[in-house]
Amino acid sequence: MNKPATIKDIARQLNISIxxxxxxxxxxxxxxxxxxxxxxxxxxxxxxxxNKLALSLKQKQTHNIGVIVxxxxxxxxxxxxxxxxxxLEAGYTVMVCQSNESFGREMVNTRRLLDSLVDGFIIxxxxxxxxxxxxxxxxxxxxxxxxFDRITPHLKAPSVRIxxxxxxxQATEHLIEQGYKRIAILAGPKNLGISNTRLEGYIHALNKxxxxxxxxxxxxxxxxxxxxxxxTQELLAGKKKPDAIFTISDRMAIGxxxxxxxxxxxxxxxxxxxGFNNEPFTNLVTPxxxxxxxxxxxxxxxxxxxxxxxxxxxxxxxxxxxxxxxLCIRESSQRIAPKNGRVK
Amino acid sequence: MNKPATIKDIARQLNISIxxxxxxxxxxxxxxxxxxxxxxxxxxxxxxxxNKLALSLKQKQTHNIGVIVxxxxxxxxxxxxxxxxxxLEAGYTVMVCQSNESFGREMVNTRRLLDSLVDGFIIxxxxxxxxxxxxxxxxxxxxxxxxFDRITPHLKAPSVRIxxxxxxxQATEHLIEQGYKRIAILAGPKNLGISNTRLEGYIHALNKxxxxxxxxxxxxxxxxxxxxxxxTQELLAGKKKPDAIFTISDRMAIGxxxxxxxxxxxxxxxxxxxGFNNEPFTNLVTPxxxxxxxxxxxxxxxxxxxxxxxxxxxxxxxxxxxxxxxLCIRESSQRIAPKNGRVK
DNA sequence: TTGTAGGCGTTATCAT
DNA sequence: ATGATAACGCCTACAA
Numbered sequence: 001m002n003k004p005a006t007i008k009d010i011a012r013q014l015n016i017s018i019x020x021x022x023x024x025x026x027x028x029x030x031x032x033x034x035x036x037x038x039x040x041x042x043x044x045x046x047x048x049x050x051n052k053l054a055l056s057l058k059q060k061q062t063h064n065i066g067v068i069v070x071x072x073x074x075x076x077x078x079x080x081x082x083x084x085x086x087x088l089e090a091g092y093t094v095m096v097c098q099s100n101e102s103f104g105r106e107m108v109n110t111r112r113l114l115d116s117l118v119d120g121f122i123i124x125x126x127x128x129x130x131x132x133x134x135x136x137x138x139x140x141x142x143x144x145x146x147x148f149d150r151i152t153p154h155l156k157a158p159s160v161r162i163x164x165x166x167x168x169x170q171a172t173e174h175l176i177e178q179g180y181k182r183i184a185i186l187a188g189p190k191n192l193g194i195s196n197t198r199l200e201g202y203i204h205a206l207n208k209x210x211x212x213x214x215x216x217x218x219x220x221x222x223x224x225x226x227x228x229x230x231x232t233q234e235l236l237a238g239k240k241k242p243d244a245i246f247t248i249s250d251r252m253a254i255g256x257x258x259x260x261x262x263x264x265x266x267x268x269x270x271x272x273x274x275g276f277n278n279e280p281f282t283n284l285v286t287p288x289x290x291x292x293x294x295x296x297x298x299x300x301x302x303x304x305x306x307x308x309x310x311x312x313x314x315x316x317x318x319x320x321x322x323x324x325x326x327l328c329i330r331e332s333s334q335r336i337a338p339k340n341g342r343v344k
Numbered sequence: 345m346n347k348p349a350t351i352k353d354i355a356r357q358l359n360i361s362i363x364x365x366x367x368x369x370x371x372x373x374x375x376x377x378x379x380x381x382x383x384x385x386x387x388x389x390x391x392x393x394x395n396k397l398a399l400s401l402k403q404k405q406t407h408n409i410g411v412i413v414x415x416x417x418x419x420x421x422x423x424x425x426x427x428x429x430x431x432l433e434a435g436y437t438v439m440v441c442q443s444n445e446s447f448g449r450e451m452v453n454t455r456r457l458l459d460s461l462v463d464g465f466i467i468x469x470x471x472x473x474x475x476x477x478x479x480x481x482x483x484x485x486x487x488x489x490x491x492f493d494r495i496t497p498h499l500k501a502p503s504v505r506i507x508x509x510x511x512x513x514q515a516t517e518h519l520i521e522q523g524y525k526r527i528a529i530l531a532g533p534k535n536l537g538i539s540n541t542r543l544e545g546y547i548h549a550l551n552k553x554x555x556x557x558x559x560x561x562x563x564x565x566x567x568x569x570x571x572x573x574x575x576t577q578e579l580l581a582g583k584k585k586p587d588a589i590f591t592i593s594d595r596m597a598i599g600x601x602x603x604x605x606x607x608x609x610x611x612x613x614x615x616x617x618x619g620f621n622n623e624p625f626t627n628l629v630t631p632x633x634x635x636x637x638x639x640x641x642x643x644x645x646x647x648x649x650x651x652x653x654x655x656x657x658x659x660x661x662x663x664x665x666x667x668x669x670x671l672c673i674r675e676s677s678q679r680i681a682p683k684n685g686r687v688k
Numbered sequence: 689t690t691g692t693a694g695g696c697g698t699t700a701t702c703a704t
Numbered sequence: 705a706t707g708a709t710a711a712c713g714c715c716t717a718c719a720a
Contacts, residue, residue: 003404004485006696006698007697007698008698016706016707017706017707018708019699019700022699023705023706026699030706032705049458049459050459050697051460051697052459052460053397053400053460054401054696054697054699056397057398057696057698057714058697058698059699059712060347072425080442081416093439093461095439095440096439100425108432113437114393115393115395116393116396116398117396117397141348254625258628281598284598284602286629350712352713352714360690360691361690362692362715363716366715374690375689375690394713395712395714398713398714401696402713403715404696690719691719692717693719694717694718695714695716696715697712698712700710701709702709703707703709704707
């Protein structure tokens with residue numbers, strides 16, 4: 001490891017003091033032009049790089065942001081891209097850690113980053129997490145923290161998310177308008193906020209249209225394809241079959257779709273299907289799946305912006321940005337031809 | 345920011361010296377049991393956390409690994425998960441940076457992490473990158489560096505990748521065996537290694553079966569769905585139409601598929617299609633797309649293992665792990681019924 | 689067993 | 705305009 005040059009080396013070679021070099025480097029006003037030139041030249045030659053560690057230690061800030069996400073699926077990796085974009089611009093480096101939806105991993109990652117590696121956090125909470133002590137520790141240190149996408153009332157912090165209720169509402173009302181009567185919902189895990197809020201939207205839509213929610217049509221299952229597949233099989237095998245299904249993720253929609261096809265039912269004729277996230281593949285399967293689109297990249301950018309704002313202003317815990325999702329209607333749920341033209 | 349406790353605080357409160365505290369903390373052998381107990385108790389009470397920055401500065405190592413990837417799509421995020429798994433186990437924290445396939449971003453990210461933030465790098469090269477000076481700088485510093493997935497001959501470093509040639513070969517030979525005669529390939533950008541190697545595999549398979557490669561059937565286009573869509577449209581509109589297409593990514597396969605459907609051709613009867621990556625959605629579209637599966641998670645784990653090995657052994661530049669991919673045959677290319685049973 | 693002193697690379701304060 | 709010195713939090717000879 002041929003060690004990197006330090007200001008000390010430069011000082012020694014130039015026969016000037018360390019502090020002068022330091023000043024010259026940072027374009028301080030009170031330094032002789034020639035001296036500066038000499039310093040610059042030599043530092044170039046030695047390809048001097050200031051040591052961030054020393055700087056961070058001194059200034060007690062790292063200019064790193066810890067980003068903790070449950071996974072890096074389509075939606076979250078797009079959001080992270082948004083965070084990255086803004087953070088980089090503002091001179092921050094992003095450290096991404098996946099918790100794999102595991103509470104333990106989330107704790108470990110948080111603790112590690114907390115060890116003076118980052119100035120603060122941008123967090124999306126794992127679905128497994130029910131205790132928030134590790135995050136509260138961040139706040140006890142009065143570190144900036146922003147929660148995004150998967151927020152929780154347990155954490156008082158500036159946040160940005162989409163209007164999940166509205167998303168659930170749009171999806172459900174659309175199905176109602178298409179004439180579906182018995183609309184089931186495959187909701188996610190019970191302790192997951194986005195799951196419950198999308199469910200609320202579903203209930204709202206039913207209520208608005210005077211349809212009584214039926215508990216047999218409200219299924220909580222894990223957030224993935226396989227569980228959705230099984231849940232749908234059971235729904236379709238039961239005696240109170242649904243004629244439409246709203247799944248709160250596209251992965252789950254796929255699971256549902258497989259079960260539906262297996263049973264020989266046709267979408268949208270026999271049964272309607274709407275997913276959530278608008279992942280690219282919804283547009284590729286047959287039939288194409290209607291899905292609620294969310295502005296993920298934008299959301300990530302806002303999360304980072306909130307963070308940066310929060311750095312300078314600690315009175316922001318009440319800030320809660322909410323972005324509107326938008327239903328994309330496709331074949332899987334469109335059984336009444338739209339008035340003006342064709343399905344996208 | 346109520347500042348965290350340091351060993352200094354502990355020393356002062358306990359009326360002992362800093363070094364004793366330091367020793368007690370690290371379970372040094374030569375420290376009185378009572379002293380240690382007292383130190384432990386107080387450090388617990390003050391919820392003391394050693395300052396990683398100071399440690400890193402002192403020891404000149406951070407125990408961070410910089411991971412630079414062109415994006416976080418399905419394959420790469422799975423690989424990163426593998427890296428994460430092993431790295432965490434070994435006491436390393438992973439810093440992931442996306443270059444967004446941009447050379448500039450890749451440089452910026454590398455430089456940032458290089459500023460004493462990481463002990464080394466695990467890298468997958470962006471498709472845009474043709475100059476490797478930023479990576480060579482890593483090596484000049486004699487930092488450990490491992491290249492994975494998207495490797496390049498320009499970088500002498502331990503690496504792990506899949507056998508892309510074999511993947512291309514498997515896909516192509518399978519199409520030949522299914523009786524396709526005019527097999528086109530949608531290869532990626534020309535300067536991308538995996539693109540060319542998969543293309544080589546394609547050529548090999550053709551040669552083996554005495555089919556003369558036709559330059560009109562070899563298309564280089566950007567690594568995404570839209571370009572593949574256009575390229576396929578052109579192929580199918582030309583006078584020398586292919587009767588099968590091998591795309592070197594599943595995203596591209598989707599683009600091809602859209603163009604094929606648009607033209608009213610049926611898969612696998614009229615035209616065969618094979619993709620690469622075995623992304624989950626290949627199993628979901630209609631028809632299901634045959635695709636070359638690669639052990640992404642495993643590959644990530646190996647990358648991290650190589651890194652850790654490399655930390656202790658600098659003579660590893662020749663190491664080159666190669667994992668075998670495996671073709672998953674599905675409906676899009678299967679026009680001869682398999683002998684033993686059904687398509688998966 | 690414990691304490692003292694010096695150093696990691698940088699900046700900031702106070703002299704000169 | 706420049707230099708000396710202390711400090712950030714920790715570790716490690718060396719001394720006691």
